[in-house]
Amino acid sequence: MANAFLNRSRAASERLARDIGIQIDRLRDRRLCLGVTGLSRSGKTTFIASLVHQLLQHKKSSLPGFSPVMSGRLLDVRMHPLEDPHLPPFPYRDAWQQLSGQPPAWPEPTRDSSGCLLELRLGRKPGGLNPFARDHFSLWLEIRDYPGEWLLDLPLRETGFRDWSLECGHRFAQSPRAALAPDLLQALAQIDPFAEADTARLAQLQRAFRDFLAAAKAQGLSQIQPGRFLLPGRDDDAELMQFVPLPGLADHDAAALDAASERSWYTLCRKRYERYVRELVEPFYRHFFSRIDRQLVLVDVVSALNGGPAMIDDMREALTRITDSFHYGRQHRLMQLFRPRIDRVLYAATKIDQVISDDHEAVRAFLASLVSDAYRHAEYEGIQPACEATSAVRCSREVEDHGDRALSGFDTEGRPVGYVHPRFPSRLPDSEHWQRLMDWEIPPLRPPAGLSARNDDAIPHIRLDTVLNLLLGDKCV
Amino acid sequence: MTEEPDDTERSSRRFAPEPAPSTAQAEPERRARRFVPTEEAQLAAVPEAVTASEPLPGVNEYGSLQLERLPVKGLGTLGAGLLVLVMVIAVAELVRLFDAALSLHWSAAAALGVLIGGVGVLALRSLLSFLRARRSLGRLQRLRLRAEQQTGRHTAGRSGGMLAELQAFYADKPQAPILAGALDKLPDYSDDCETLLHLDRHFVERLDREAMHRVSRYSAQTGLAVAFSPWAALDMLIALWRSVQMIDDIAQTYGVVPSWPTRMRLLRKVLAQLTFVGASEVAIDQLSDDLGTAALAGTLSARAGQGLGAGILSARIGLAAMRVLRPLPFPAGREPGIRSLIAPLLEKLKSRLARRRG
Numbered sequence: 001m002a003n004a005f006l007n008r009s010r011a012a013s014e015r016l017a018r019d020i021g022i023q024i025d026r027l028r029d030r031r032l033c034l035g036v037t038g039l040s041r042s043g044k045t046t047f048i049a050s051l052v053h054q055l056l057q058h059k060k061s062s063l064p065g066f067s068p069v070m071s072g073r074l075l076d077v078r079m080h081p082l083e084d085p086h087l088p089p090f091p092y093r094d095a096w097q098q099l100s101g102q103p104p105a106w107p108e109p110t111r112d113s114s115g116c117l118l119e120l121r122l123g124r125k126p127g128g129l130n131p132f133a134r135d136h137f138s139l140w141l142e143i144r145d146y147p148g149e150w151l152l153d154l155p156l157r158e159t160g161f162r163d164w165s166l167e168c169g170h171r172f173a174q175s176p177r178a179a180l181a182p183d184l185l186q187a188l189a190q191i192d193p194f195a196e197a198d199t200a201r202l203a204q205l206q207r208a209f210r211d212f213l214a215a216a217k218a219q220g221l222s223q224i225q226p227g228r229f230l231l232p233g234r235d236d237d238a239e240l241m242q243f244v245p246l247p248g249l250a251d252h253d254a255a256a257l258d259a260a261s262e263r264s265w266y267t268l269c270r271k272r273y274e275r276y277v278r279e280l281v282e283p284f285y286r287h288f289f290s291r292i293d294r295q296l297v298l299v300d301v302v303s304a305l306n307g308g309p310a311m312i313d314d315m316r317e318a319l320t321r322i323t324d325s326f327h328y329g330r331q332h333r334l335m336q337l338f339r340p341r342i343d344r345v346l347y348a349a350t351k352i353d354q355v356i357s358d359d360h361e362a363v364r365a366f367l368a369s370l371v372s373d374a375y376r377h378a379e380y381e382g383i384q385p386a387c388e389a390t391s392a393v394r395c396s397r398e399v400e401d402h403g404d405r406a407l408s409g410f411d412t413e414g415r416p417v418g419y420v421h422p423r424f425p426s427r428l429p430d431s432e433h434w435q436r437l438m439d440w441e442i443p444p445l446r447p448p449a450g451l452s453a454r455n456d457d458a459i460p461h462i463r464l465d466t467v468l469n470l471l472l473g474d475k476c477v
Numbered sequence: 478m479t480e481e482p483d484d485t486e487r488s489s490r491r492f493a494p495e496p497a498p499s500t501a502q503a504e505p506e507r508r509a510r511r512f513v514p515t516e517e518a519q520l521a522a523v524p525e526a527v528t529a530s531e532p533l534p535g536v537n538e539y540g541s542l543q544l545e546r547l548p549v550k551g552l553g554t555l556g557a558g559l560l561v562l563v564m565v566i567a568v569a570e571l572v573r574l575f576d577a578a579l580s581l582h583w584s585a586a587a588a589l590g591v592l593i594g595g596v597g598v599l600a601l602r603s604l605l606s607f608l609r610a611r612r613s614l615g616r617l618q619r620l621r622l623r624a625e626q627q628t629g630r631h632t633a634g635r636s637g638g639m640l641a642e643l644q645a646f647y648a649d650k651p652q653a654p655i656l657a658g659a660l661d662k663l664p665d666y667s668d669d670c671e672t673l674l675h676l677d678r679h680f681v682e683r684l685d686r687e688a689m690h691r692v693s694r695y696s697a698q699t700g701l702a703v704a705f706s707p708w709a710a711l712d713m714l715i716a717l718w719r720s721v722q723m724i725d726d727i728a729q730t731y732g733v734v735p736s737w738p739t740r741m742r743l744l745r746k747v748l749a750q751l752t753f754v755g756a757s758e759v760a761i762d763q764l765s766d767d768l769g770t771a772a773l774a775g776t777l778s779a780r781a782g783q784g785l786g787a788g789i790l791s792a793r794i795g796l797a798a799m800r801v802l803r804p805l806p807f808p809a810g811r812e813p814g815i816r817s818l819i820a821p822l823l824e825k826l827k828s829r830l831a832r833r834r835g
Contacts, residue, residue, distance in 0.1 A: 029550075061526070062525075062526045062528050063528065064528050064529060064530045065528055065529025065530065324626050332553060333553075357527070376625065376806075377622075377625060377626075380625070382749045391527075394524050394525075394526060394527065395524070396524065397524045397525075399514055401512055401514075404507060406512070408514035415513075416513060416514050417511060417513065417514070418511065418512045418513060418514035419509070419510065419511045419512070420507055420508070420509060420510050420511075420512075421507070421509050422506070422507055422508070422509050423506060423507050436506070436508075436509070439509065440509035441509075443511065448523045448524055449521065449523075450521060450522060450523045451523060457523070458526070459526075460523055460524045460525060460526040460527075461526045461527070462526070462527040463527060463528065463529060464526075465528050465529050466528075466529040469529070477547055
């Protein structure tokens with residue numbers, strides 16, 4: 001009994017000491033939390049894996065644009081698990097094994113959250129005033145990975161059930177969603193919110209709604225809410241997800257709805273929705289995003305352009321809505337402990353190796369115009385977001401074919417393939433140009449063969465050094 | 478060199494305008510196609526990484542030349558430490574003083590206690606009023622944030638809270654009747670985005686007109702004062718003083734209660750706007766048409782040129798203040814330009830100079 005109490009208090013005091021240590025590191029500007037935000041299929045896991053890999057292999061990888069590498073002060077990089085006991089470690093080893101396997105393959109899409117802590121051992125510049133200063137120090141970098149589907153739930157934190165239902169109704173009324181499941185949308189709109197709820201019917205509707213969301217995602221649409229319907233977490237309570245939006249609420253005013261009986265459709269769905277937000281979305285936001293100092297937003301511009309105008313608009317709105325959840329601005333480090341704000345934002349167009357280098361600048365400019373709505377919020381606080389066209393794993397090389405610049409690589413079966421793609425616009429194109437972009441079928445490429453884990457090969461990348469420098473460079477001095 | 482107004486009557490006619498030069502790519506469009514690459518041997522090798530040192534075609538080569546700022550560490554902490562040290566010393570001194578007074582006579586100690594207590598209460602009071610004085614601007618900024626999140630969203634029912642907040646903010650202020658009038662005319666079918674647009678057109682734009690009026694007046698004053706001031710050092714002081722006054726005045730137009738802490742915060746925000754978001758003002762290059770050879774080379778002297786410069790800077794500060802203080806963000810493309818402010822400024826300068834000479 002006394003022993004158990006002693007053990008418990010020892011564990012608690014160790015945890016407290018560790019937390020204080022973390023806060024002191026943050027105060028000394030030696031610990032950073034990097035928020036990687038990316039919609040589902042923007043290549044988040046591959047990007048993180050490659051970023052970690054470039055740092056771990058900094059001796060062999062080419063990072064001339066990252067200032068500590070440039071000045072030879074990056075001594076060593078190590079990976080540790082995060083201090084959070086509930087968060088599994090980021091599956092870096094699996095990802096790297098798949099990338100360097102025979103035949104090479106892309107890492108599995110993320111199905112649950114994970115995280116890692118990188119320790120960058122840096123040499124100090126000589127000539128300091130303090131004779132007792134050590135000649136090297138550690139910079140700690142927290143990185144967390146999570147399914148991109150969950151990110152789309154962040155706007156729900158500030159939306160009530162009625163508003164959400166109305167938004168859904170608005171969205172469902174437009175193409176291409178309207179054509180996906182007309183029967184279901186009709187049925188949802190016809191539910192009388194005051195009538196007594198039928199749980200069997202609700203379960204059936206919820207299944208149909210989930211299928212509808214899956215179909216919308218397969219079409220390449222970005223705004224899939226609630227995201228956990230498609231990909232529930234490990235310990236999520238299934239009952240929390242038993243609700244559907246009621247687009248028919250537009251005809252009733254808020255006061256009448258609040259007076260609806262306990263067993264009505266409206267009250268039942270609203271209560272579950274509120275529990276969903278409170279018990280799943282809020283903790284997710286708190287653990288993953290409430291403390292970030294630097295933000296990296298990954299956007300798959302190439303696929304979105306390939307999908308057409310509706311996909312671009314949907315993506316633009318999703319990105320804008322998501323940025324509302326973050327706080328930007330510059331402030332003193334002491335304030336950063338209590339109410340962190342993001343002081344650097346980088347938007348990265350991923351998978352740029354699908355595009356020839358002549359068009360990289362156009363894609364970058366297009367990304368800047370695509371996210372200009374999203375970062376107006378940051379600009380107002382004096383934060384200038386940066387945009388960059390990058391690729392975590394470069395799997396193509398540029399060749400010439402009949403006078404055109406072209407790309408060549410291996411397709412997923414390992415056959416060599418080369419292709420010429422239409423020109424990429426730096427702004428929204430005209431309809432004829434759209435058609436050419438939409439008709440183009442992006443050939444899926446596999447990672448480059450010949451990478452070997454045994455030989456400590458470095459993954460070829462496109463401009464990850466710029467990304468690293470923009471995110472971390474100023475903290476490495 | 479001024480052109481004579483053309484009084485001859487124009488007869489109507491039609492013509493076919495020349496086609497606009499196509500800005501689209503002059504090169505032939507690429508068609509998507511696939512092929513099987515031939516250089517198999519080369520293919521098998523791992524591609525090279527593309528790094529920051531390899532510039533893109535068509536992009537400024539040395540754009541990535543950037544060095545990270547070397548921070549001077551610990552200055553803030555040093556300041557805080559000094560402050561704490563001074564406080565500790567002050568308290569210790571006070572305690573000793575109190576002891577000395579007590580050993581002298583109890584009434585001396587009581588008088589000292591009353592003095593210390595009085596100063597403490599005064600300090601608390603001014604701290605409270607400082608915090609209260611900041612609130613007006615803080616509320617405006619929150620309003621602005623909400624409006625910014627709603628622009629461009631065709632959702633319904635989100636703007637209700639915002640309207641209530643807007644009304645609460647302008648209650649008891651001279652702007653209240655204008656707002657009430659605008660809200661009366663609000664069509665009942667509008668969604669959030671349209672509500673914002675309506676408010677913008679019927680309420681905020683009226684405030685804008687008044688603010689522009691004030692900016693124009695102040696910039697003309699600054700311009701004239703600088704043009705006629707005898708010493709260069711005085712120019713700067715005049716410009717600074719008038720700018721602060723102007724920002725205060727604009728703040729009142731938009732319903733921010735003037736106070737010292739608000740002014741300091743506003744000044745900071747306006748300077749940030751001026752430096753960070755000045756891009757839209759690039760159009761100032763085109764001003765040379767307006768000012769023209771006629772205005773600058775001919776009639777304006779060097780002093781008046783300085784006055785014009787100070788006036789333009791003052792107008793820019795005014796516009797930046799409007800951007801910061803507007804309760805709703807400017808709708809895209811409807812931001813007032815600096816050109817409309819310059820013509821009256823020039824007129825005033827010219828007429829005043831002419832009067833002086835004549």
